[in-house]
Each structure stands twice: as C-alpha cells, then as structure tokens.
Amino acid sequence: MSVIRFTPVSEITEPLNLAIGLSGGSGTGKTYSALLIARGIAEVVTGRKGAPIGFIDTENRRALHYKAAFPEMVHCDMRADDENGDIVGFGPERWIEYIDAAEAAELPVIVIDSFSHSHEGVGGMLDLHATTLDRLAGDDANQRDKRSQLAWAEVKPRFRRLTDRIIRAKTNIIICTRAKPVMQRGYGNSAKNARPTKLRREDVPWDIAGDASLIFEMTTQIILDPAAPGCPVHQIKVADQFKALLDPRRPMGVETGRAMATWAKGQGDAQAQKELLDAARAIARTGKEKFTAHWQSLDKPQRAIVATIMDELQQLAIEADAVQDVDDEDPFASAKPSAEEMAAAEAEARAAADAQAQEDAA
Structure with missing residues (x-):
C-alpha cells in the first residue's frame, strides 16, 4: 500500500511547470511568439542564455524558417507517416511518446506546432470518432445518429490520457493550435459571436481547433488576432498573476517567458x-x-x-x-x-x- 503524505508548502521547492496555449489563424504570429516565450522560459529554467528549445513540428518543418533567429532550437519532425511511408497519423498515444522523448532529453521547454493535428488531423480525435462510428454503425444514417455518443465514449478516454500527460509534464510546454473565424451577428463594435459555446466566447470571433478539456487545463490560453500579430488580444484563460504581463496592445516576447518562468519558480511579484x-x-x-x-x-x-x-x-x-x-x-x-x-x-x-x-x- 502506498504511503500518502501531506507536505508543508515551505518544503516544496520544485518549480511549477507551465502549459501555455497560443491559438490563431495564419499570419497571427503563433510560431514566432511561441519561440520568443520559450527562449525566456529556457533561460530562467537553466540560468543561461542559449538554452535548448525543443520543437515538435507537424507543419512540414515550417519551424525551420526560424532556425537562423533561434539557433538554440532542437527540432523534431513529426509526420503523419513513418520512415517506411506508412500512415501512422496523429493519435493521442503518439503525442504521449513525443512528450516522453522530450522529457528524456531533459529539454527545459518544448513547443508543439501545430497541436490541431491531434484534433482534426489524420488519426486525430475527429478522425478516430468517424472511423469508430463506421465500425459501430456502418452507412446506416439512423444507427449513426444513435451510436455517435457511443463512439465518443471510446475515443475521448484516449484523449483524456493525453491531456493528463500534458498537464503532468515535467517540462514546460507551449502548444500552438489553429483558429478559424466564426459566424458573427451585428456589425463593427457591436458584433457578437453568433454561436457562443464553452469554447466560443460571445466577444471572441475565433474558434480554436482543439478539445476543450485540454484548453481549460492550460496555465494560460490566448487567441491571437491577424489585426495585431503576436499580441494577446483574446485572453481566454489568464490567471491574475499574468494579467499585467499580457497587454493586448503589445506583442509577447522573451520577457513574457522570463516573467512566467520566474513566477513558476515561486519568485517575482x-x-x-x-x-x-x-x-x-x-x-x-x-x-x-x-x-x-x-x-x-x-x-x-x-x-x-x-x-x-x-x-x-x-x-x-x-x-x-x-x-x-x-x-x-x-x-x-x-x-x-x-x-x-x-x-x-x-x-x-x-x-x-x-x-x-x-x-x-x-
């Protein structure tokens, strides 16, 4: 039987780990902002400049566009196929393997871009639900309606394990996801989200391509806007400790990462x-x-x-x-x-x- 111990917080000196979500459409500065924040985090965690930044790249090695600006980047190409050309997809267990590998490499921070493949890519949540439903109901439209929830019951536990792996990671993680515009009602400053949900706030005209169970487990979740690249315009989840760091009018940068990592070490104001x-x-x-x-x-x-x-x-x-x-x-x-x-x-x-x-x- 395991021993259960309650530890006085004064004895806990290990830093907290950060899970930061950046979402946005093309041209909003997700990748560059993630790398800047990661640089600041890595410097604080290791105590030195030039500390490695792990990068899990699902976007056909797009991160390498920034290799001159970020020579400390340690790149990992995550593809939908394996070395033999066979499709392996982006299922939840595969992401867990990559996070395990990043921890084994003792990287102080990793950037995942784009984690939307886990939701809408080959082998992602939507794809797994569709294939599971095919197995359970075939082409019968009536049966597909009846068994849709049963298919989700098979798929979602796998993604809950992935979510748990992310929030329990022993390294800091920055997750980039895509965002798509959603239908609006009204015009100009009076425009509102026509279909608000727990992911779609009424005042945010963007829909994150990801699972809500992960998004709301993040330390910080931001949606970037093409009108202000790199700026934390839509702050979906931001703790009070970070509100002064995130000015919607100013791009995030290395100092943002430094300040967040300093807080995670129990320091700062x-x-x-x-x-x-x-x-x-x-x-x-x-x-x-x-x-x-x-x-x-x-x-x-x-x-x-x-x-x-x-x-x-x-x-x-x-x-x-x-x-x-x-x-x-x-x-x-x-x-x-x-x-x-x-x-x-x-x-x-x-x-x-x-x-x-x-x-x-x-």
Missing part, C-alpha cells in the same frame, strides 16, 4: 499583483464612489496593474450601486438595472477612467 487585483474587486463591489476613491489612492504602477481588469471592476461597481438604489419598500423592485441604465453607467465610468488616464499621462 506576481502574487502581489494578484492581491492588488483582489483588493480592487472587493472595493468595486461596494460601489462607484468608494472604488473611485480607491483608484485615486493608487500610484501609477498600481493603476497600470488594476487597469488590466477595468471592465470587470466597472461592471462590479455599477451592479453594486444598482442594488443599493433598490427601493426596499417595493418587493417587486428589480435589483438589476435596465440595459439603458447599464449603458449610461458604463459610458460614465469609461469617461472618468479615460480622463484619469489622460491626467496620469500628463
């Missing part, structure tokens, strides 16, 4: 930043007046950090004021403001924030 954001949320929940006073008490560096969640804070303050304004003598009074009231309050809050930002800049 990421925890202090999280505490600053949590305090701002708590005060915003008391209303606009108190939050405005709190904002004015912050110095410029603190304001820069708090500003990363300003939309959330404004919403909290507006809702807090709406609750306080409810007539407690009327049991049918709504605690939720109307759409018009919300729009007016948001415009007022944004104008005040913009005026304060101009004052700070001056």
Whole structure:
C-alpha cells in the first residue's frame, strides 16, 4: 500500500511547470511568439542564455524558417507517416511518446506546432470518432445518429490520457493550435459571436481547433488576432498573476517567458499583483464612489496593474450601486438595472477612467 503524505508548502521547492496555449489563424504570429516565450522560459529554467528549445513540428518543418533567429532550437519532425511511408497519423498515444522523448532529453521547454493535428488531423480525435462510428454503425444514417455518443465514449478516454500527460509534464510546454473565424451577428463594435459555446466566447470571433478539456487545463490560453500579430488580444484563460504581463496592445516576447518562468519558480511579484487585483474587486463591489476613491489612492504602477481588469471592476461597481438604489419598500423592485441604465453607467465610468488616464499621462 502506498504511503500518502501531506507536505508543508515551505518544503516544496520544485518549480511549477507551465502549459501555455497560443491559438490563431495564419499570419497571427503563433510560431514566432511561441519561440520568443520559450527562449525566456529556457533561460530562467537553466540560468543561461542559449538554452535548448525543443520543437515538435507537424507543419512540414515550417519551424525551420526560424532556425537562423533561434539557433538554440532542437527540432523534431513529426509526420503523419513513418520512415517506411506508412500512415501512422496523429493519435493521442503518439503525442504521449513525443512528450516522453522530450522529457528524456531533459529539454527545459518544448513547443508543439501545430497541436490541431491531434484534433482534426489524420488519426486525430475527429478522425478516430468517424472511423469508430463506421465500425459501430456502418452507412446506416439512423444507427449513426444513435451510436455517435457511443463512439465518443471510446475515443475521448484516449484523449483524456493525453491531456493528463500534458498537464503532468515535467517540462514546460507551449502548444500552438489553429483558429478559424466564426459566424458573427451585428456589425463593427457591436458584433457578437453568433454561436457562443464553452469554447466560443460571445466577444471572441475565433474558434480554436482543439478539445476543450485540454484548453481549460492550460496555465494560460490566448487567441491571437491577424489585426495585431503576436499580441494577446483574446485572453481566454489568464490567471491574475499574468494579467499585467499580457497587454493586448503589445506583442509577447522573451520577457513574457522570463516573467512566467520566474513566477513558476515561486519568485517575482506576481502574487502581489494578484492581491492588488483582489483588493480592487472587493472595493468595486461596494460601489462607484468608494472604488473611485480607491483608484485615486493608487500610484501609477498600481493603476497600470488594476487597469488590466477595468471592465470587470466597472461592471462590479455599477451592479453594486444598482442594488443599493433598490427601493426596499417595493418587493417587486428589480435589483438589476435596465440595459439603458447599464449603458449610461458604463459610458460614465469609461469617461472618468479615460480622463484619469489622460491626467496620469500628463
């Protein structure tokens, strides 16, 4: 029988491992951004510049376009066929083998580009579901409808094992996936995702070609936009500790990787930043007046950090004021403001924030 031990965190000195997801369409800077971040991570992990960056390449050796800029890259060509030309595909067990090999090589960080082959490539999740359904139901359309979930029940456990292998990796992993545009309703700034799901947020016009069970296990998951290559425009999952690192207006780089790896080693000021954001949320929940006073008490560096969640804070303050304004003598009074009231309050809050930002800049 195994011995179960609870360890005081003061005795745990091993760094955490990072799992970073970068998704985007062609021309959004996924590969280059991944390599820059990987360089920063490798330097912190090893304590030296020029530390190796492992690269698992499924894109016909496309990573080699960057070999002059990243001579420390250690390249591995992952193809759909083997050395004999036989199709082996991109099934989950094969990815596990490659991660095992990267760990055995003691690489401080690996980039996988593109992991979308595990989802939509030959032998990927969608392909395995289709072939499993063929076996279970043949060409009978009625039976295929009935047995689709049964086919998924065979396929998904294999991918859950792959997901578990990634999040338990003893090296840092940056996973690049493709993203495709999704249908929108409305136009311009008022456009919204026509079919939001747990992967498709209403305000994000891109669909990640990957499995949700992995995406939401990542330390950080970002969708890049062709309008701003390399910039973390759509932040699907970002911990408070990293919000100040990821400015949607600025491309990610080596320093991004350094800062993330420093946090993973239990160093840096990421925890202090999280505490600053949590305090701002708590005060915003008391209303606009108190939050405005709190904002004015912050110095410029603190304001820069708090500003990363300003939309959330404004919403909290507006809702807090709406609750306080409810007539407690009327049991049918709504605690939720109307759409018009919300729009007016948001415009007022944004104008005040913009005026304060101009004052700070001056």
